Amino acid sequence: MDKQPKQIVFEELKALLHERVVADEAIRNEHGVGFSYHACTPPDWVVYPSSTEEVAEIVKICAAYQIPITPFGAGTSVEGHILALKGGVCIDFKLMNQLLEVNQADMYATIQPGITRNQLDDTLQDTGFFFPIGPGVNATLGGMASTRASGTNAVRYGTMKDNILSLQIVLPDGKIIKTGSKARKSSAGYDLTRLFIGAEGTLGIITELTIKLHSYPQAIYAAVCCFPTVEAAVNTAIQTIQKGIPIAKVELLDAQMMMAINRYSALNYEESPTLFLEFHGSPSELEEQIAQVEHIAQSFGAKEFIWERDEAARTKLWRARTDAAPASVALRKNAQLMSTDVCVPISKLASCITSTQLDIEATGILAPILGHVGDGNFHLTIVIDPNDAEEFARAKALNKRLVERALAMEGTCTGEHGIGIGKLSYMPLEHGDAINTMWAIKKALDPLNIMNPGKLLPAQD
Amino acid sequence: MDKQPKQIVFEELKALLHERVVADEAIRNEHGVGFSYHACTPPDWVVYPSSTEEVAEIVKICAAYQIPITPFGAGTSVEGHILALKGGVCIDFKLMNQLLEVNQADMYATIQPGITRNQLDDTLQDTGFFFPIGPGVNATLGGMASTRASGTNAVRYGTMKDNILSLQIVLPDGKIIKTGSKARKSSAGYDLTRLFIGAEGTLGIITELTIKLHSYPQAIYAAVCCFPTVEAAVNTAIQTIQKGIPIAKVELLDAQMMMAINRYSALNYEESPTLFLEFHGSPSELEEQIAQVEHIAQSFGAKEFIWERDEAARTKLWRARTDAAPASVALRKNAQLMSTDVCVPISKLASCITSTQLDIEATGILAPILGHVGDGNFHLTIVIDPNDAEEFARAKALNKRLVERALAMEGTCTGEHGIGIGKLSYMPLEHGDAINTMWAIKKALDPLNIMNPGKLLPAQD
Numbered sequence: 001m002d003k004q005p006k007q008i009v010f011e012e013l014k015a016l017l018h019e020r021v022v023a024d025e026a027i028r029n030e031h032g033v034g035f036s037y038h039a040c041t042p043p044d045w046v047v048y049p050s051s052t053e054e055v056a057e058i059v060k061i062c063a064a065y066q067i068p069i070t071p072f073g074a075g076t077s078v079e080g081h082i083l084a085l086k087g088g089v090c091i092d093f094k095l096m097n098q099l100l101e102v103n104q105a106d107m108y109a110t111i112q113p114g115i116t117r118n119q120l121d122d123t124l125q126d127t128g129f130f131f132p133i134g135p136g137v138n139a140t141l142g143g144m145a146s147t148r149a150s151g152t153n154a155v156r157y158g159t160m161k162d163n164i165l166s167l168q169i170v171l172p173d174g175k176i177i178k179t180g181s182k183a184r185k186s187s188a189g190y191d192l193t194r195l196f197i198g199a200e201g202t203l204g205i206i207t208e209l210t211i212k213l214h215s216y217p218q219a220i221y222a223a224v225c226c227f228p229t230v231e232a233a234v235n236t237a238i239q240t241i242q243k244g245i246p247i248a249k250v251e252l253l254d255a256q257m258m259m260a261i262n263r264y265s266a267l268n269y270e271e272s273p274t275l276f277l278e279f280h281g282s283p284s285e286l287e288e289q290i291a292q293v294e295h296i297a298q299s300f301g302a303k304e305f306i307w308e309r310d311e312a313a314r315t316k317l318w319r320a321r322t323d324a325a326p327a328s329v330a331l332r333k334n335a336q337l338m339s340t341d342v343c344v345p346i347s348k349l350a351s352c353i354t355s356t357q358l359d360i361e362a363t364g365i366l367a368p369i370l371g372h373v374g375d376g377n378f379h380l381t382i383v384i385d386p387n388d389a390e391e392f393a394r395a396k397a398l399n400k401r402l403v404e405r406a407l408a409m410e411g412t413c414t415g416e417h418g419i420g421i422g423k424l425s426y427m428p429l430e431h432g433d434a435i436n437t438m439w440a441i442k443k444a445l446d447p448l449n450i451m452n453p454g455k456l457l458p459a460q461d
Numbered sequence: 462m463d464k465q466p467k468q469i470v471f472e473e474l475k476a477l478l479h480e481r482v483v484a485d486e487a488i489r490n491e492h493g494v495g496f497s498y499h500a501c502t503p504p505d506w507v508v509y510p511s512s513t514e515e516v517a518e519i520v521k522i523c524a525a526y527q528i529p530i531t532p533f534g535a536g537t538s539v540e541g542h543i544l545a546l547k548g549g550v551c552i553d554f555k556l557m558n559q560l561l562e563v564n565q566a567d568m569y570a571t572i573q574p575g576i577t578r579n580q581l582d583d584t585l586q587d588t589g590f591f592f593p594i595g596p597g598v599n600a601t602l603g604g605m606a607s608t609r610a611s612g613t614n615a616v617r618y619g620t621m622k623d624n625i626l627s628l629q630i631v632l633p634d635g636k637i638i639k640t641g642s643k644a645r646k647s648s649a650g651y652d653l654t655r656l657f658i659g660a661e662g663t664l665g666i667i668t669e670l671t672i673k674l675h676s677y678p679q680a681i682y683a684a685v686c687c688f689p690t691v692e693a694a695v696n697t698a699i700q701t702i703q704k705g706i707p708i709a710k711v712e713l714l715d716a717q718m719m720m721a722i723n724r725y726s727a728l729n730y731e732e733s734p735t736l737f738l739e740f741h742g743s744p745s746e747l748e749e750q751i752a753q754v755e756h757i758a759q760s761f762g763a764k765e766f767i768w769e770r771d772e773a774a775r776t777k778l779w780r781a782r783t784d785a786a787p788a789s790v791a792l793r794k795n796a797q798l799m800s801t802d803v804c805v806p807i808s809k810l811a812s813c814i815t816s817t818q819l820d821i822e823a824t825g826i827l828a829p830i831l832g833h834v835g836d837g838n839f840h841l842t843i844v845i846d847p848n849d850a851e852e853f854a855r856a857k858a859l860n861k862r863l864v865e866r867a868l869a870m871e872g873t874c875t876g877e878h879g880i881g882i883g884k885l886s887y888m889p890l891e892h893g894d895a896i897n898t899m900w901a902i903k904k905a906l907d908p909l910n911i912m913n914p915g916k917l918l919p920a921q922d
Contacts, residue, residue, distance in 0.1 A: 105808035444905030
């Protein structure tokens with residue numbers, strides 16, 4: 001009798017990677033859920049390749065037997081991207097975490113996908129350059145590219161889609177291609193780089209990235225400023241952007257989120273809608289920008305300004321903001337986070353947030369809000385009891401109404417978290433017939449449907 | 462006997478569009494070449510739809526009889542994008558040139574593809590906003606999107622790919638889809654917007670664009686500065702960018718190009734490598750930036766600075782730069798332009814330009830150079846005698862060596878002109894096996910190969 005395909009795949013993977021194929025249950029479970037609220041769905045095996053060539057060989061083995069592949073970075077995804085819905089192989093990029101080149105003259109770095117943003121920041125520290133994209137967790141750059149991540153600096157520096165020059169990709173048949181070039185711009189053919197960014201591993205696997213670096217600012221000033229209402233805070237952000245002030249960060253925390261971070265870090269900020277701001281430039285530019293923004297904020301009734309011009313104070317200020325998610329979870333014992341985000345045109349943001357606050361209150365759910373308001377993007381850090389099915393259902397219904405509200409405002413069901421499985425059901429409402437175009441691309445590039453199957457695209461009729 | 466498919470298509474188009482189907486030879490010829498050096502290859506008919514729905518109907522008729530479709534904007538393409546290689550229908554977007562909405566709060570405009578950049582500039586004039594992308598000709602926005610155009614402002618504001626939120630597309634089967642949303646960012650699914658930008662009409666037809674607007678700068682200063690060498694000029698640009706100075710334009714003209722514009726416009730600039738610069742910001746920011754750039758330029762031996770702070774002088778200065786192409790053609794009687802561009806990592810730019818200058822000299826061809834040096838992008842305005850086949854062959858060989866030089870430097874065969882047919886032969890060298898991925902997408906979306914066939918992708922074996 002022939003061996004089972006799964007057994008053959010396991011043996012072939014073992015022959016290729018030896019002890020870097022792991023079937024241990026604890027390890028498999030660690031790779032089956034990420035930071036999402038979904039039930040753990042582990043892969044059959046976790047493999048740890050150390051080179052692009054090994055990734056290509058793994059893919060060829062899986063393609064030969066139609067075994068699903070799920071790429072894995074740091075496991076920080078919040079929408080279930082890494083659940084092995086159909087089992088198969090999880091490719092963990094832990095061993096492919098090197099910075100391969102820093103090109104100072106051309107302001108780019110070439111990196112492996114398993115490098116985390118903290119590792120990258122550390123490695124770049126003495127170069128005079130930095131990479132501006134940072135989600136609220138220590139994700140890998142491969143994962144950030146695959147979910148089209150952004151974070152606090154996006155209002156000035158863009159998202160992952162704006163900061164990648166070139167990718168190396170292992171295709172679903174195991175072939176290796178390079179997208180883009182080292183040139184800053186190109187009109188040569190289809191933009192495959194942007195196609196693989198945000199594709200969540202469903203079209204191929206990112207095995208190398210060439211990312212744009214930015215000059216470290218001459219000076220960085222930060223500020224905290226609280227407002228009587230969400231509208232006042234959002235209007236301050238809108239007017240700042242409309243005046244062309246190149247603000248680097250403009251983060252909104254609602255009153256409940258301010259309460260959460262006060263408790264978590266023993267701070268005593270006023271518990272009202274608050275903007276955390278940051279400015280990058282020369283000291284004189286920053287003084288000018290600060291004066292303008294302070295003037296705008298005051299015209300909207302801002303209550304108090306705290307400016308931080310030195311690094312230690314600034315770091316402390318941003319630490320409070322960065323801790324927003326753990327601070328939210330800490331509001332409740334044995335709680336779990338259901339993190340969600342939407343993005344709307346900025347003129348609709350205040351209305352979207354305030355309607356959502358009323359909805360949260362009516363639903364009786366704990367859900368502090370924070371937003372990258374310069375982009376119109378905000379998050380609900382919904383804090384749930386994982387053992388309370390009724391509450392879980394209420395939280396999911398709240399999330400659904402949030403997304404429908406954002407889509408009715410011509411926004412999107414996710415600004416920076418991605419679809420995974422958590423937002424799958426909203427794809428038809430957001431994209432209409434464009435879903436069929438996405439499916440046509442998926443089928444053309446991954447005809448066996450082995451690349452992270454069941455993610456990003458809802459099943460077709 | 463059945464009618465010929467072509468006759469049926471003509472009759473169906475007539476029934477749909479009446480007098481807006483034109484088979485007149487002069488009109489067809491006007492639509493068969495653009496600003497390219499290729500032989501005119503006219504379509505069978507030119508049609509003038511007035512709505513997306515009409516475009517969809519035209520596409521359905523063509524799809525039913527496998528008749529090729531070539532979209533047409535202003536006819537300013539330089540690489541043969543609009544040649545009707547297999548005849549068929551040319552869709553001229555002249556009647557679809559409306560600005561549909563300016564949303565000031567959300568800083569976007571929704572436009573039809575046939576609007577030209579001059580029309581758009583005029584329409585936006587009193588809004589306080591502008592659209593930063595402008596090639597050297599009065600192209601349509603649909604054409605600019607389709608070729609991933611950029612221009613002088615790209616160093617600060619990016620290219621077409623960075624400045625479009627959403628597209629409406631008529632697919633090759635006549636279905637209408639919308640890509641993206643009105644939100645500033647999204648992680649919801651494949652980036653179809655970026656896929657259609659730069660696709661040169663080979664995957665579908667752009668029938669509406671939602672573009673990002675930018676606040677009109679508080680102040681604009683411009684400068685001209687000449688250098689002893691190309692290296693000195695390029696190094697000034699590199700260091701300016703590395704220092705994070707947000708320069709808005711940094712254009713290099715070589716000595717020959719300076720001679721051309723001096724003659725064309727009766728100016729008396731020094732005929733040596735020259736940078737044309739522009740800065741956008743508040744007056745005090747600009748004074749600071751100017752001082753920094755002047756210091757950098759002087760450290761590289763800049764000879765003379767002319768700063769222009771008022772609008773009339775600035776307009777005159779940029780007029781000289783804008784006239785670079787006609788000024789080049791005017792150097793020679795009855796001459797024709799063969800315009801080409803490449804883009805390389807900026808550290809390779811000086812070497813790429815100086816090698817190219819030596820090559821031009823050795824080839825005995827007239828080819829002034831100008832470059833968007835902040836992006837590493839430069840143009841050769843090759844001036845040829847259209848009736849001299851031997852010279853034409855030498856010019857093509859020069860172009861080939863230019864592209865090969867750029868690709869050897871990890872650059873791209875075109876920074877902003879696109880592939881059309883002029884750069885087709887370089888696609889395999891630049892993209893390797895990624896060409897197969899592009900073909901897979903093309904076949905999936907346009908299985909009948911009716912959308913601008915023969916462009917962008919070289920024929921497969």
